[in-house]
Amino acid sequence: HRGVVTIPVVVHVVHNPTNPEQNIDDRQIHSQIDVLNLDYRAANPDVSQVPEVWRPLVADTQIEFRLATQDPLGNPTDGIIRVETGREFFPAVDDSVSPPVRDPVKASATGGADPWPTDQYLNMWVCQLGDGLLGYAQFPGGPPQTDGVVILNSAFGNTGTAAFPFDGGRTATHEIGHWLDLFHIWGDDDGACSNDDRVSDTPNQADANRGVPAFPHITCDNGPNGDMFMNYMDYVDDRAMFMFTVGQKERMDACLEGARAAFLV
Ligand code: ARG
Ligand code: ZN
Numbered sequence: 001h002r003g004v005v006t007i008p009v010v011v012h013v014v015h016n017p018t019n020p021e022q023n024i025d026d027r028q029i030h031s032q033i034d035v036l037n038l039d040y041r042a043a044n045p046d047v048s049q050v051p052e053v054w055r056p057l058v059a060d061t062q063i064e065f066r067l068a069t070q071d072p073l074g075n076p077t078d079g080i081i082r083v084e085t086g087r088e089f090f091p092a093v094d095d096s097v098s099p100p101v102r103d104p105v106k107a108s109a110t111g112g113a114d115p116w117p118t119d120q121y122l123n124m125w126v127c128q129l130g131d132g133l134l135g136y137a138q139f140p141g142g143p144p145q146t147d148g149v150v151i152l153n154s155a156f157g158n159t160g161t162a163a164f165p166f167d168g169g170r171t172a173t174h175e176i177g178h179w180l181d182l183f184h185i186w187g188d189d190d191g192a193c194s195n196d197d198r199v200s201d202t203p204n205q206a207d208a209n210r211g212v213p214a215f216p217h218i219t220c221d222n223g224p225n226g227d228m229f230m231n232y233m234d235y236v237d238d239r240a241m242f243m244f245t246v247g248q249k250e251r252m253d254a255c256l257e258g259a260r261a262a263f264l265v
C-alpha cells in the first residue's frame, strides 16, 4: 500500500590505526548496502532455498537502504564517515570504568563517532567488537543518541575482510530487523517455549539455532515443519538464513508507521 520506503544510511567506520584492516574499504561498505537491498526485497538468490511449505510466507518488505547523499547540514556526502580511535575494541558496555560507559562506539567523547540525527538516518557503526559479538541493535523508542546498529567489521558486507561463516552481510540484515522492532524468532526464553516473537506466522521455537541446520528441526511441538531457522531473526550462519515473513513485515510496517514514522516522509 505505502510503496517502497528508502532509508538513508550513514556508516561510521571507527578504526584503530594500528590495525589497518579495521578501516574497511568503500567496496565492502557498498557490498553491505547491496545485500540489504536484496534481503529486504526478497530478491536474494538464496530465497529459492526456503522450504516449499513456507514459500507463501516470504515477504518483500518494500524497504530499501541508500547511503546518505546529504549530510545533516545539507552538504553532499558519500554516507561514509571514517574516525580513528585509540581503543583496541568496543564493548557494548565498558564496565572497566566507573560509572560504566554504555555504547562507547556511539560518541566521539568515548573514542567513537557521534550519530547523525537518528530520525533522519539509520546510523551504522562498524568497528572491532568484544566478546565474540557480531553486532547489536537498539530497538525503536530508545534514547536518540544511541539509536542505530553496530556491526563487527569482519561481519560487514560480503567482500574485503568479511570472514566465513558470517561473510554474507546477514548480521546487518538481522540487526536492522531489531531496529525495525523484530524480536528473535525463538522469543529469547532459553528453550522454555513460553515466549515467542509476537509474530503469528513464525512457528514457536525453543531456542536459537546455529550453524547450518537440517530441515526439519522440531521443538516446542512445532512439527511437522519445525523451527523456521532459515529466518534472518535466528542465529544460523549467513549462508543458512534467507527470509523474512509477511507477519514480520507487518511488525516492521507498524514500526514505520509509529516510532520510526519520520522515515516515511
Ligand atoms: N547479535 C547476534 C550475535 O552477535 C547477531 C547474529 C547474526 N547472525 C548471522 N548469521 N550473521 O551473535
Ligand atoms: Zn539479535
Ligand code: CA
Pocket (backbone or CB within 6 Å): 196, 197, 198, 199, 200, 201, 202, 203, 204
Ligand atoms: Ca511466532
